Amino acid sequence: MTAxxxxxxxxxxxxxxxxxxxxxxxxFANKGQSKSEYSQFGPIYELYIYAFRLGLKxxxxxxxxxxxxxQDFIEIGKWKRxxxxxxxxxxxxxxxxxxxxxxxxxxxxxxxxxxxxxxxxIVEFIESYANGGLQYLQEEWENDNLINSxxxxxxxxxx
Amino acid sequence: xxxxxxxxxxxxxxxxxxDFEDNTYNLEEGINIIIADNGAGKSKFFNAFLWLFYDQILxxxxxxxxxxxxxxxxxxxxxxxNETAVGDYITCGVCVEYTSGTRYKYxxxxxxxxxxLDENITDESSxxxxxxxxxxxxxxxxxxxxKPVYDENExxxxxxxxxxxxxxxxxxxxxEEVDDIIDFSKKESIERAVExxxxxxxxxxxxxxxxxxxxxxxxxxxKQLKTNNAQNERFDNxxxxxxxxxxxxxxxxxxxxxxxxxxxxxxxxxxxxxxRYANAEKRKELDDQLKPLRKKxxxxxxxxxxxxxxxxxxxxxxxxxxxxxxxxxxxxxxxxLNDDFLDERYRRKTLxxxxxxxxxxxxxxxxxxxxxxxxxxxxxxxxxxxxxxEAKRGTPAHNYxxxxxxxxxxxxxxxxxxxxxxxxFFGDLQINAQxxxxxxxxxxDSIIKTKEKEVELQDSIERLKKRIxxxxxxxxxxxxxxxxxxxxxxDIINDYNGAVRRISDAExxxxxxxxxxxxxxxxxxxxxNEEVKSLNKSNNIPDGYNxxxxxxxxxxxxxxxxKDKVFDGMINLLEEHANIHFKxxxxxxxxxxxxxxxEKNLNGSINFNYLDSKGNSVYGSSEGFQRMKxxxxxxxxxxxxxxxxxxxxxxxxPISAFGEGxxxxxxxxxxxxxxxxxxxVKELYKREDEMKINELGKRLLKDAxxxxxxxxxxxxxxxxxxxxxxxxxxx
Amino acid sequence: xxxxxxxxxxxxxxxxEIQEKYKLTEEDLTGMYRKKIVDVLETIVNENDNGxxxxxxxxxxxxxxxx
Numbered sequence: 001m002t003a004x005x006x007x008x009x010x011x012x013x014x015x016x017x018x019x020x021x022x023x024x025x026x027x028f029a030n031k032g033q034s035k036s037e038y039s040q041f042g043p044i045y046e047l048y049i050y051a052f053r054l055g056l057k058x059x060x061x062x063x064x065x066x067x068x069x070x071q072d073f074i075e076i077g078k079w080k081r082x083x084x085x086x087x088x089x090x091x092x093x094x095x096x097x098x099x100x101x102x103x104x105x106x107x108x109x110x111x112x113x114x115x116x117x118x119x120x121x122i123v124e125f126i127e128s129y130a131n132g133g134l135q136y137l138q139e140e141w142e143n144d145n146l147i148n149s150x151x152x153x154x155x156x157x158x159x
Numbered sequence: 160x161x162x163x164x165x166x167x168x169x170x171x172x173x174x175x176x177x178d179f180e181d182n183t184y185n186l187e188e189g190i191n192i193i194i195a196d197n198g199a200g201k202s203k204f205f206n207a208f209l210w211l212f213y214d215q216i217l218x219x220x221x222x223x224x225x226x227x228x229x230x231x232x233x234x235x236x237x238x239x240x241n242e243t244a245v246g247d248y249i250t251c252g253v254c255v256e257y258t259s260g261t262r263y264k265y266x267x268x269x270x271x272x273x274x275x276l277d278e279n280i281t282d283e284s285s286x287x288x289x290x291x292x293x294x295x296x297x298x299x300x301x302x303x304x305x306k307p308v309y310d311e312n313e314x315x316x317x318x319x320x321x322x323x324x325x326x327x328x329x330x331x332x333x334x335e336e337v338d339d340i341i342d343f344s345k346k347e348s349i350e351r352a353v354e355x356x357x358x359x360x361x362x363x364x365x366x367x368x369x370x371x372x373x374x375x376x377x378x379x380x381x382k383q384l385k386t387n388n389a390q391n392e393r394f395d396n397x398x399x400x401x402x403x404x405x406x407x408x409x410x411x412x413x414x415x416x417x418x419x420x421x422x423x424x425x426x427x428x429x430x431x432x433x434x435r436y437a438n439a440e441k442r443k444e445l446d447d448q449l450k451p452l453r454k455k456x457x458x459x460x461x462x463x464x465x466x467x468x469x470x471x472x473x474x475x476x477x478x479x480x481x482x483x484x485x486x487x488x489x490x491x492x493x494x495x496l497n498d499d500f501l502d503e504r505y506r507r508k509t510l511x512x513x514x515x516x517x518x519x520x521x522x523x524x525x526x527x528x529x530x531x532x533x534x535x536x537x538x539x540x541x542x543x544x545x546x547x548x549e550a551k552r553g554t555p556a557h558n559y560x561x562x563x564x565x566x567x568x569x570x571x572x573x574x575x576x577x578x579x580x581x582x583x584f585f586g587d588l589q590i591n592a593q594x595x596x597x598x599x600x601x602x603x604d605s606i607i608k609t610k611e612k613e614v615e616l617q618d619s620i621e622r623l624k625k626r627i628x629x630x631x632x633x634x635x636x637x638x639x640x641x642x643x644x645x646x647x648x649x650d651i652i653n654d655y656n657g658a659v660r661r662i663s664d665a666e667x668x669x670x671x672x673x674x675x676x677x678x679x680x681x682x683x684x685x686x687x688n689e690e691v692k693s694l695n696k697s698n699n700i701p702d703g704y705n706x707x708x709x710x711x712x713x714x715x716x717x718x719x720x721x722k723d724k725v726f727d728g729m730i731n732l733l734e735e736h737a738n739i740h741f742k743x744x745x746x747x748x749x750x751x752x753x754x755x756x757x758e759k760n761l762n763g764s765i766n767f768n769y770l771d772s773k774g775n776s777v778y779g780s781s782e783g784f785q786r787m788k789x790x791x792x793x794x795x796x797x798x799x800x801x802x803x804x805x806x807x808x809x810x811x812x813p814i815s816a817f818g819e820g821x822x823x824x825x826x827x828x829x830x831x832x833x834x835x836x837x838x839x840v841k842e843l844y845k846r847e848d849e850m851k852i853n854e855l856g857k858r859l860l861k862d863a864x865x866x867x868x869x870x871x872x873x874x875x876x877x878x879x880x881x882x883x884x885x886x887x888x889x890x
Numbered sequence: 891x892x893x894x895x896x897x898x899x900x901x902x903x904x905x906x907e908i909q910e911k912y913k914l915t916e917e918d919l920t921g922m923y924r925k926k927i928v929d930v931l932e933t934i935v936n937e938n939d940n941g942x943x944x945x946x947x948x949x950x951x952x953x954x955x956x957x
Contacts, residue, residue: 369934714934717907
């Protein structure tokens with residue numbers, strides 16, 4: 001597999017989220033349409049990345065429930081297409097290679113099947129932290145701890 | 160014996176929510192100032208007195224006075240209405256306490272009760288109204304205990320005594336109404352003022368009687384002549400001639416009256432249009448200012464909305480990269496791992512090389528090995544710059560160089576030595592992600608800057624809103640004042656010019672034709688009367704009749720002159736007083752140096768013109784200027800009264816129309832004339848100040864003549880049903 | 891009250907033209923003997939003050955001239 005192919009393998013993945021998180025996703029991501037009283041992101045992936053960051057920074061890793069209770073959304077490669085956002089994201093993820101459970105150099109010697117497993121683990125890594133972040137956000141939202149302002153998300157980042 | 164208002168209280172009256180005790184203004188002799196911004200209770204004061212004296216209020220929508228019975232639901236405090244349950248009732252009323260002389264104090268309460276019938280608050284039919292009985296109480300000042308007054312006539316007298324009806328028009332000076340009240344362009348207006356100040360009525364009565372008697376005396380003479388059978392043809396002819404002239408004179412006088420009426424109407428219309436024209440101009444000026452401001456506000460609001468919407472974009476926008484906040488460690492770790500990866504990669508690669516070519520004793524390229532270009536150079540020049548010795552072709556050194564070259568190249572050309580060459584994968588990530596991780600340090604600042612920008616936008620929106628509101632308030636006062644319809648400026652100008660034309664026509668007719676004719680007829684009448692008299696002398700009738708006629712005739716003429724003298728004398732006195740007040744009023748303005756001159760018009764009305772120090776008439780349509788002139792005359796009417804003026808003044812003082820210089824003079828002047836003044840101003844209000852008053856307000860607060868000062872507040876941004884007026888007593 | 895009446899009478903009688911023609915002085919207003927013109931005017935002013943109409947007053951005036 002070439003570097004390009006490897007990247008594409010990752011970019012084709014469609015991460016999943018738990019269905020129980022749908023309310024919080026609808027509240028905080030407007031997908032360009034609905035408005036809620038709270039500050040919002042636009043597309044789901046924006047909220048997802050943010051939740052991932054939140055989970056990562058707070059150490060909230062929460063594996064997804066069984067597949068039936070989850071739902072996927074747009075593939076990683078389409079997340080803010082013309083920007084290097086995803087590249088940055090991958091940088092962060094690959095910096096956690098130890099936690100995810102692989103070694104960079106070993107990757108170069110793996111068979112395709114093994115590489116796919118690594119990619120799956122990477123996706124699962126993203127999903128778990130995002131799930132943890134979404135859970136945190138949901139709890140704060142339900143307990144009315146959120147101070148709603150245009151800087152809601154910026155403030156949460158500091159906390 | 161002056162009337163002094165001790166207090167004015169309101170109960171659920173417009174924005175005055177609550178009981179009388181909650182909305183009381185305690186006032187004293189001297190100057191009392193009430194500071195109220197627009198909508199904070201200024202006109203309510205006047206409405207209270209309109210109710211008190213006339214059972215009326217001024218409807219703010221139609222600008223007409225309406226009977227209190229029909230005012231209905233509008234005048235009740237919205238908050239109070241909202242708090243009244245269906246089936247319950249509220250009371251709305253006004254209460255005035257005043258002291259007359261040294262013995263008695265009176266309390267007058269007018270109110271009505273409204274019962275709520277259904278859910279709707281604003282609908283007239285949702286309330287049932289019952290006017291309450293007029294309550295008048297009296298107490299001795301010594302023993303303060305109110306006792307009710309029962310007699311209806313006495314109640315009415317007590318109300319009248321507060322301010323005598325004839326003088327009310329001079330005691331209530333509500334804004335632009337000053338102009339209407341003292342309209343000396345109407346003959347009746349000046350006549351009424353003079354009547355109030357003199358006994359001219361008596362003179363008129365005597366004069367009228369004498370006219371009547373003169374006629375009678377003449378007819379008596381005629382009768383005598385007839386009975387004497389005096390065949391004096393010349394006498395008869397003379398009498399006939401006299402009668403003819405008298406008839407013509409009467410006709411011409413009628414014409415004069417008609418033209419005068421036309422003139423008066425045209426002048427009234429012109430005056431009305433003057434105001435409207437000035438108003439239209441002012442309104443247009445304000446509209447011109449408002450239009451671009453409103454657009455600017457819309458644009459700014461749009462900008463703000465967009466700005467807010469886009470804040471969250473800053474997380475993922477490469478220009479701001481807020482999402483990258485706090486990932487410094489991860490980025491460093493990545494770079495670290497990448498370096499390790501490259502090193503390890505190299506190590507593995509060379510290991511493989513050794514496995515493949517065990518004979519080749521070139522292992523790892525030493526650190527600092529020259530690159531391909533340098534090696535090429537060394538090969539060509541047959542010299543090794545590393546060891547600094549010759550490497551001629553064919554020597555081992557030269558072969559060594561060649562092998563190194565091939566290795567270098569094969570290295571770069573990349574014979575694959577791994578299954579998956581991921582070097583570029585990581586390298587590209589590192590390069591591509593730069594926009595994000597290079598910003599880490601500046602993200603906190605970026606957030607702060609964003610917040611600052613937001614505040615900045617909000618501030619500019621608030622400033623624009625304030626400015627717009629201020630202009631709109633001004634515009635609204637103009638509408639109220641000018642009874643303005645949506646007449647275009649052009650219509651106003653046309654009507655105005657029409658009126659001017661008619662004035663000119665009427666004046667010409669009167670001056671050039673009718674008045675000369677009347678004068679001629681008068682002269683003819685005089686001569687014919689002389690003729691009749693002299694013809695009479697030679698008649699044979701008893702002297703008594705002739706004497707009678709002569710005496711009455713002379714008295715009639717003298718009485719007419721005496722009457723005119725009284726009138727003119729009063730006008731002069733008014734002029735004198737008006738000038739004293741005028742000087743006071745304009746003391747601190749740039750206009751000092753001129754005088755007011757009262758000029759009698761053909762139709763008996765009076766113009767007061769301002770002549771500058773050179774004696775030239777100054778016509779200024781500036782509202783403030785007109786107001787000053789009229790104030791002077793109002794005060795002259797009062798001060799020219801021989802007795803002291805014993806009633807309070809309630810005035811809406813438009814300080815802004817004049818500027819600060821006027822204000823000092825104004826308070827000094829009214830202090831001299833009125834024993835008590837209650838002055839409502841808005842221009843002293845300043846929201847940002849702790850006491851809510853501006854510099855001028857603070858100066859007045861210190862003035863010894865100012866006895867009380869109140870500031871009215873209306874809560875900012877309150878909902879209609881929450882609107883209440885609270886008052887703070889500063890002095 | 892009386893002052894006002896006296897003032898009106900004086901104002902009218904002391905009109906220059908009349909005053910000169912009838913040679914009127916202060917005495918004429920107060921003295922025992924009143925000139926006819928003074929009498930007439932006083933009558934009118936006083937009776938008017940008392941509320942009498944012209945119709946009621948005129949005969950009194952005629953009386954002064956004995957007609």
